[in-house]
Amino acid sequence: MINFSDDKVELFVYQEAKSGNVQSGDTYYITKTDDFMLCAIADGLGNGPVAKESADVIPEILENYKEETLDELLLRCNDLMFQKRGAAVAIVKIDYRDQTISYSCVGNVKFYMYKRATDKMIYPLPVMGYLSGRKQKTNTQTYACDKNDLFMLHSDGVVMRSPKSTLKNANNAQCLYETVFKEIEHGDDSTFIVGSLL
Numbered sequence: 001m002i003n004f005s006d007d008k009v010e011l012f013v014y015q016e017a018k019s020g021n022v023q024s025g026d027t028y029y030i031t032k033t034d035d036f037m038l039c040a041i042a043d044g045l046g047n048g049p050v051a052k053e054s055a056d057v058i059p060e061i062l063e064n065y066k067e068e069t070l071d072e073l074l075l076r077c078n079d080l081m082f083q084k085r086g087a088a089v090a091i092v093k094i095d096y097r098d099q100t101i102s103y104s105c106v107g108n109v110k111f112y113m114y115k116r117a118t119d120k121m122i123y124p125l126p127v128m129g130y131l132s133g134r135k136q137k138t139n140t141q142t143y144a145c146d147k148n149d150l151f152m153l154h155s156d157g158v159v160m161r162s163p164k165s166t167l168k169n170a171n172n173a174q175c176l177y178e179t180v181f182k183e184i185e186h187g188d189d190s191t192f193i194v195g196s197l198l
């Protein structure tokens, strides 16, 4: 468990490399300012170093252009995929002033949010495909984010049997982490980030 929590958000990350590989083909990145938290998972195509090369553009772009919109960030990542294998990339932003959470994704990196007050689950769909350096559509989706709403972002190495009951039954992000860690099968490149606004 890697803990990125502070006084505004609870945030935990898990990452595992495919059996036999030293490095995961997934990359995650988290950056924060006084106004927002930005986190991302990139799942590089292929595995090992080739996959990692594509996924590793994400930290560089997020660190250097964090004030830009999620779609601008994804398009910058897309431009850097030219002559690489490509990657599925999802970026999530929590804006503390607006109390909103936004998700923009191309490819299979899933996002869920559980709104405790209304017992509602939000599952926005990603744009299909992957970032490849070719012309790319994007679609940012934004939702109200209240304190203690739980969110989860995960690469396709994490298989969730019943996301709603898993999120609903977790009292906080740390509980959610522990449940997901116990539920998932291990042995593939897998990354998940769980969190909530405090």
Ligand SMILES: [Mn+2]
Pocket: 043, 155, 156, 157, 189
């Ligand atoms: Mn994968």
